[in-house]
Amino acid sequence: xxxxxxxxxxxxxxxxxxxxxxxxxxxxxxxxxxxxxxxxxxxxxxxxxxxxxxxxxxxxxxxxxxxxxxxxxxxxxxxxxxxxxxxxxxxxxxxxxxxxxxxxxxxxxxxxxxxxxxxxxxxxxxxxxxxxxxxxxxxxxxxxxxxxxxxxxxxxxxxxxxxxxxxxxxxxxxxxxxxxxxxxxxxxxxxxxxxxxxxxxxxxxxxxxxxxxxxxxxxxxxxxxxxxxxxxxxxxxxxxxxxxxxxxxxxxxxxxxxxxxxxxxxxxxxxxxxxxxxxxxxxxxxxxxxxxxxxxxxxxxxxxxxxxxxxxxxxxxxxxxxxxxxxxxxx
Amino acid sequence: xxxxxxxxxxxxxxxxxxxxxxxxxxxxxxxxxxxxxxxxxxxxxxxxxxxxxxxxxxxxxxxxxxxxxxxxxxxxxxxxxxxxxxxxxxxxxxxxxxxxxxxxxxxxxxxxxxxxxxxxxxxxxxxxxxxxxxxxxxxxxxxxxxxxxxxxxxxxxxxxxxxxxxxxxxxxxxxxxxxxxxxxxxxxxxxxxxxxxxxxxxxxxxxxxxxxxxxxxxxxxxxxxxxxxxxxxxxxxxxxxxxxxxxxxxxxxxxxxxxxxxxxxxxxxxxxxxxxxxxxxxxxxxxxxxxxxxxxxxxxxxxxxxxxxxxxxxxxxxxxxxxxxxxxxxxx
Numbered sequence: 208x209x210x211x212x213x214x215x216x217x218x219x220x221x222x223x224x225x226x227x228x229x230x231x232x233x234x235x236x237x238x239x240x241x242x243x244x245x246x247x248x249x250x251x252x253x254x255x256x257x258x259x260x261x262x263x264x265x266x267x268x269x270x271x272x273x274x275x276x277x278x279x280x281x282x283x284x285x286x287x288x289x290x291x292x293x294x295x296x297x298x299x300x301x302x303x304x305x306x307x308x309x310x311x312x313x314x315x316x317x318x319x320x321x322x323x324x325x326x327x328x329x330x331x332x333x334x335x336x337x338x339x340x341x342x343x344x345x346x347x348x349x350x351x352x353x354x355x356x357x358x359x360x361x362x363x364x365x366x367x368x369x370x371x372x373x374x375x376x377x378x379x380x381x382x383x384x385x386x387x388x389x390x391x392x393x394x395x396x397x398x399x400x401x402x403x404x405x406x407x408x409x410x411x412x413x414x415x416x417x418x419x420x421x422x423x424x425x426x427x428x429x430x431x432x433x434x435x436x437x438x439x440x441x442x443x444x445x446x447x448x449x450x451x452x453x454x455x456x457x458x459x460x461x462x463x464x465x466x467x468x469x470x471x472x473x474x475x476x477x478x479x480x481x482x483x484x485x486x487x488x489x490x491x492x493x494x495x496x497x498x499x500x501x502x503x504x505x506x507x508x509x510x511x512x513x514x515x516x517x518x519x520x521x522x523x524x525x526x527x528x529x530x531x532x533x534x535x536x537x538x
Numbered sequence: 539x540x541x542x543x544x545x546x547x548x549x550x551x552x553x554x555x556x557x558x559x560x561x562x563x564x565x566x567x568x569x570x571x572x573x574x575x576x577x578x579x580x581x582x583x584x585x586x587x588x589x590x591x592x593x594x595x596x597x598x599x600x601x602x603x604x605x606x607x608x609x610x611x612x613x614x615x616x617x618x619x620x621x622x623x624x625x626x627x628x629x630x631x632x633x634x635x636x637x638x639x640x641x642x643x644x645x646x647x648x649x650x651x652x653x654x655x656x657x658x659x660x661x662x663x664x665x666x667x668x669x670x671x672x673x674x675x676x677x678x679x680x681x682x683x684x685x686x687x688x689x690x691x692x693x694x695x696x697x698x699x700x701x702x703x704x705x706x707x708x709x710x711x712x713x714x715x716x717x718x719x720x721x722x723x724x725x726x727x728x729x730x731x732x733x734x735x736x737x738x739x740x741x742x743x744x745x746x747x748x749x750x751x752x753x754x755x756x757x758x759x760x761x762x763x764x765x766x767x768x769x770x771x772x773x774x775x776x777x778x779x780x781x782x783x784x785x786x787x788x789x790x791x792x793x794x795x796x797x798x799x800x801x802x803x804x805x806x807x808x809x810x811x812x813x814x815x816x817x818x819x820x821x822x823x824x825x826x827x828x829x830x831x832x833x834x835x836x837x838x839x840x841x842x843x844x845x846x847x848x849x850x851x852x853x854x855x856x857x858x859x860x861x862x863x864x865x866x867x868x869x870x
Contacts, residue, residue, distance in 0.1 A: 265762060267761055287761070287765075287766060291762060291763050294762065295762065298758050300755070302755055304810050306804060306809055307754065311809075311810065315751060315754065315755065315763070316763075318748055318751065318752050318764070319764045323748060324747060324813070325747060
């Protein structure tokens with residue numbers, strides 16, 4: 208029996224385009240599912256076909272083979288009009304409309320639902336208000352778009368997609384060129400929408416760390432390889448997350464949750480509290496190609512900060528990492 | 539507000555000319571009173587009323603086509619000239635006037651001649667339109683369509699230059715006068731046809747008005763909101779072709795209205811909603827063209843200026859003012 212929570216499902220999907228009658232295949236044999244109430248992040252290097260996959264799911268690009276089902280219906284059989292009521296998107300296209308207010312912009316999302324003349328009913332206005340409330344941008348309601356910051360504009364675009372009221376939201380790199388706080392806010396907003404509004408959300412992103420914090424499911428796309436799907440934490444534990452880092456020089460560090468230099472590195476003996484040790488290792492690795500004196504015994508004391516370096520009988524004291532690294536990097 | 543202004547300008551326009559007819563006399567005539575001079579009756583009904591109506595129709599057609607093209611191409615510089623429609627009409631007339639006379643034909647005697655010019659201009663516009671449609675069918679990219687349109691325009695212009703190099707002074711003068719534009723050369727039969735053409739040209743706008751709002755976000759977003767870009771493109775080509783084509787055929791090329799009036803409407807109404815912008819552009823286009831025509835009559839003298847020159851002389855500084863006042867680049 209079909210799982211009722213599956214919003215979109217594709218099997219043996221073949222992506223690409225036709226050039227002069229010849230199929231140019233970008234990805235093949237993709238198997239994927241999107242669930243109601245789940246935030247899925249699509250990760251992969253540039254040029255691997257993420258945008259092609261997204262456009263194919265949006266119905267803007269025909270697939271070269273395989274099937275896509277949206278709520279049990281074949282995607283090819285759904286008219287663009289019907290599709291626009293089911294899938295809403297936030298794209299990377301630059302939107303610059305000076306004269307349009309935030310409210311008017313969000314109201315554009317109701318276009319698929321209104322009659323030919325485009326008049327909004329009370330219900331339509333309610334949907335817009337609802338989208339404003341979810342994204343918490345009520346204070347911007349009457350601001351014109353040209354006066355918004357990038358982060359605010361992105362929230363408005365998300366609200367517009369919400370007002371379109373589809374079961375599936377697709378966002379193509381919504382956090383690109385946003386600052387750290389806005390990246391965080393946008394991704395957590397998307398997670399909240401997935402949970403509270405019970406939408407299926409697909410996000411294309413390169414922000415691995417925030418994606419790990421927020422996503423229910425990862426799709427890892429690699430060049431001409433099948434899609435790797437799974438819960439981020441599972442992928443981390445079983446090492447599949449490293450598929451994102453085909454370069455042998457980099458690897459995903461299981462404890463810190465960060466991408467790190469994979470080349471082997473030997474540290475001298477370090478003792479102290481966990482956090483300080485972590486950051487001491489970080490600064491050593493960044494500044495010193497190879498630690499010459501592995502006999503060194505390092506001890507960190509906090510409050511006040513004191514770094515003791517014991518080299519045989521000699522003991523040196525440092526009051527900051529800076530002093531320590533200045534001393535050892537020069538030598 | 540705009541409607542009142544339009545009516546006012548309409549009547550002021552009728553009172554201005556080589557013979558000045560007092561404004562109040564015209565108002566009184568509407569309420570059933572006779573003119574104090576019978577010659578005025580003839581001037582108004584035979585000449586000025588058709589001319590004023592022509593100005594209204596041409597103003598509406600040109601500005602509405604301009605708005606459609608600016609939104610569709612998402613380019614503030616788009617206008618009826620850009621799809622090469624006016625140039626095509628010009629080519630049609632040039633071929634008729636300069637090449638036609640090589641075969642010993644002479645069209646410029648009486649009313650029939652005027653019809654022939656209209657038909658030649660319309661044929662030229664339709665030819666370019668067919669070429670553009672063929673291109674639209676072959677290429678999917680709007681930017682390409684815009685460039686091809688510009689190239690068609692240049693090509694038509696070049697052919698006209700070659701023709702004018704080989705033609706004699708008289709023919710050149712006939713063509714040059716046509717290219718200066720004229721609102722006064724339409725007579726009753728043509729006016730009705732022009733009106734009908736406008737109605738036909740408005741149909742695609744009514745059908746696609748929602749799609750134009752979606753196009754504010756660009757093609758990809760519009761598609762995601764269920765807009766059929768191919769259909770919209772055909773609607774836009776047919777509508778601008780019929781509207782701008784007929785305006786150019788009946789009045790000759792009239793510069794500036796198509797490109798500038800939509801910007802004026804956007805700046806004044808401060809909205810991107812096409813349900814407001816279409817009627818606003820239409821009314822403002824009519825007002826601006828009536829106003830320009832009034833000026834071209836040089837009130838108080840028997841001379842008139844070519845309308846094409848006046849629209850540019852009045853319009854260009856006006857747009858520069860509006861543009862400098864607000865941040866123009868953010869309108870798109």
